[in-house]
């Protein structure tokens with residue numbers, strides 16, 4: 055599991071740890087880890103041209119100490135202070151002592167740099183880059199240099215992943231002590247490049263559980279349902295899929311495709327696309343409805359391609375089993391009805407649907423994904439999976455960590471992809487996973503399957519993604 059903590063929490067942990075250590079130890083640890091990553095990226099340090107963009111705080115200090123270490127190994131290191139007079143004094147002395155210098159012409163050194171370290175702001179930064187930093191960030195981006203952000207890409211918000219203005223686009227980010235939420239959540243995530251964590255010993259001082267976490271293979275493997283020796287198909291769970299319409303039969307077929315790969319013992323389809331479903335998946339049980347008469351299920355999925363059918367959504371929500379509501383099912387949703395349910399509810403909106411539920415613009419949801427998913431979960435008293443390239447899963451209890459899916463891929467932004475995901479997550483619900491686990495595991499497998507299906511670098515269809523889920527499941531179980 056990868057954990058992320060907010061800036062304020064990191065500061066508290068840092069203060070506790072620093073009280074036990076000689077002054078400057080943490081910054082030296084951070085700088086050593088940072089310099090090691092830079093050396094790795096450069097391949098050959100001797101003779102490399104390194105430029106440090108140095109802000110007024112400790113983020114700049116980290117860059118200066120790391121620059122000093124690289125200078126000692128023979129790199130030509132130039133510092134560009136953005137707030138001369140407020141530059142970290144110890145760091146600047148270390149750099150000049152090691153043979154580094156302050157650049158006379160920042161744009162000239164940036165034009166020929168091999169590596170640029172972004173030490174403008176870290177967890178103390180607010181808002182986007184200030185006007186004086188913007189041309190420097192652009193010059194760095196316009197050069198051939200590898201750009202390494204110190205702790206965070208400057209201009210991104212550590213706690214929320216928001217980008218309020220211009221920010222520096224890095225190829226890699228070296229972060230200290232713990233991940234910051236912004237490194238894992240879009241839009242800031244896309245500015246961070248590859249993220250490397252340097253352990254500076256903060257672990258014992260950070261709260262557990264964290265506010266945000268990202269599953270990894272072994273976490274998903276632990277959560278996957280496992281049929282026991284006595285399982286028959288009904289004990290393994292039946293998932294009911296209420297989806298599709300005469301107009302959109304394809305959504306039903308795709309949701310069933312996802313559900314068949316999610317570990318439930320059987321898939322019961324209810325609706326107007328039964329012929330299309332059975333033609334493609336003869337193993338599915340089909341019923342023309344209504345859902346209450348279709349037979350027992352351990353979880354329902356309602357919504358993909360359903361069209362306008364508020365009555366069927368209401369009927370499914372009245373059931374006593376977990377319900378996943380997606381797509382058209384989200385439109386008629388009333389918070390009180392969902393809050394009053396006796397079983398778990400998992401809502402799976404994309405940004406546009408989340409915006410409609412919250413009564414805000416889609417742009418607002420996309421800019422503030424973490425706040426939006428939390429707000430929805432609180433308002434509906436439900437687990438909410440907000441789709442996107444960094445899918446988030448929030449629980450109704452705000453003290454439970456929000457899960458961020460690290461496996462997203464832009465290849466999944468394709469028609470029908472969400473239908474497969476909802477079937478898959480519903481199947482995991484029927485197999486007995488809790489709503490947050492079902493959502494996070496489904497997003498993970500779906501992302502991995504999307505990456506696998508697009509492995510040849512060609513566009514993928516949603517069926518191909520569904521087909522790749524089995525392989526993803528196997529790989530998570532036995533990596534390598």
Ligand SMILES: NC(=O)C1=CN([C@@H]2O[C@H](COP(=O)(O)OP(=O)(O)OC[C@H]3O[C@@H](n4cnc5c(N)ncnc54)[C@H](OP(=O)(O)O)[C@@H]3O)[C@@H](O)[C@H]2O)[C@@H](O)CC1
Nearest residue numbers: 068080081084111112113175176177178179180182184205
């Ligand atoms: N905590 C830890 O465990 C460890 C922390 N370490 C490191 O310390 C970093 C945090 O350092 P920090 O607190 O000095 O803040 P930092 O991010 O350098 O910003 C400082 C100043 O920048 C300014 N400023 C604000 N917004 C701005 C903007 N948009 N554009 C330009 N400037 C802006 C503002 O000053 P102002 O100009 O407003 O007076 C603000 O006070 C952390 O990220 C990590 O790298 C490691 O060394 C070891 C362990």
Ligand SMILES: [K+]
Nearest residue numbers: 172175204206
């Ligand atoms: K930075």
